[in-house]
Amino acid sequence: MPDIAIPNRDMIFKTLADPTRRAIFEGLCRKGDQTVAVLTARAGISQPGVSKHLAVLKQAGLVSDRHHGRQTHYSAQLGALAPLIDWTNQMRTFWEGRFDDLEDLLDRMDQ
Amino acid sequence: MSETSTATRTVIVEREIAHPPEKIWRALTQPHLISEWLMKNDFSPVVGHRFNLRGEWGGVLDCEVLVVEPQTTLSYTWNFKHDDPAFDLNSVVTFSLSPTTTGTRLRMEQAGFRPDQRQAYGGAKAGWPEHLAKLEQVLTGTE
Numbered sequence: 004m005p006d007i008a009i010p011n012r013d014m015i016f017k018t019l020a021d022p023t024r025r026a027i028f029e030g031l032c033r034k035g036d037q038t039v040a041v042l043t044a045r046a047g048i049s050q051p052g053v054s055k056h057l058a059v060l061k062q063a064g065l066v067s068d069r070h071h072g073r074q075t076h077y078s079a080q081l082g083a084l085a086p087l088i089d090w091t092n093q094m095r096t097f098w099e100g101r102f103d104d105l106e107d108l109l110d111r112m113d114q
Numbered sequence: 115m116s117e118t119s120t121a122t123r124t125v126i127v128e129r130e131i132a133h134p135p136e137k138i139w140r141a142l143t144q145p146h147l148i149s150e151w152l153m154k155n156d157f158s159p160v161v162g163h164r165f166n167l168r169g170e171w172g173g174v175l176d177c178e179v180l181v182v183e184p185q186t187t188l189s190y191t192w193n194f195k196h197d198d199p200a201f202d203l204n205s206v207v208t209f210s211l212s213p214t215t216t217g218t219r220l221r222m223e224q225a226g227f228r229p230d231q232r233q234a235y236g237g238a239k240a241g242w243p244e245h246l247a248k249l250e251q252v253l254t255g256t257e
Binding site (some may be wrong): 067082085087094095098099102104105106107108109 | 131137138140147151200220224
């Protein structure tokens with residue numbers, strides 16, 4: 004696994020602000036490795052347009068490419084989203100739920 | 115181009131609970147009670163004791179007791195081994211109990227999260243579609 008620098012939040016937001024580019028990125032996240040031809044068929048814009056969006060995504064570190072024969076395959080670099088994932092909120096939600104269960108238990112316990 | 119922080123982060127949850135410290139301490143330290151509010155376990159309130167927490171999601175957390183100050187402080191490691199560094203977790207959970215006029219202030223501090231941490235409590239249950247849905251919400255909110 005190559006060590007790709009994680010972009011900061013602002014760059015991620017700017018890169019993903021374009022709805023077409025975001026749709027391309029989401030497609031790669033959900034469906035994995037894709038060729039430009041497959042992405043073009045789904046995107047509803049021209050192949051040069053798709054390639055341009057992929058170049059921006061690659062520059063931001065959100066996708067990587069590999070060449071296989073005459074085709075280029077793209078895949079999402081999910082780790083690059085790390086700065087956006089609000090893990091602290093998930094963890095706080097987990098613990099708040101545990102504290103709820105704890106209070107329920109305490110209410111049921113004999114003194 | 116990127117700013118990479120290596121400092122670890124902490125999650126803190128604090129709550130006023132209308133029960134005395136000694137009662138809460140029992141719930142924090144007796145295995146059958148811990149199973150009711152936290153997870154199945156083989157806990158024992160002895161410094162150095164190694165135990166597991168077993169989540170409903172099938173995951174197992176590896177823990178070791180670090181601090182036992184009855185009715186005041188309980189601390190243990192909370193680790194989840196995973197091949198993907200983003201899911202691998204080495205953290206410390208500390209419970210602090212402070213008496214109040216109406217009961218106890220209970221504080222939970224979990225320290226050791228890295229900036230690239232994912233699925234912080236070790237559960238791989240939530241997948242990427244959920245994260246993407248959240249991303250969509252965030253981006254929609256900013257456009």
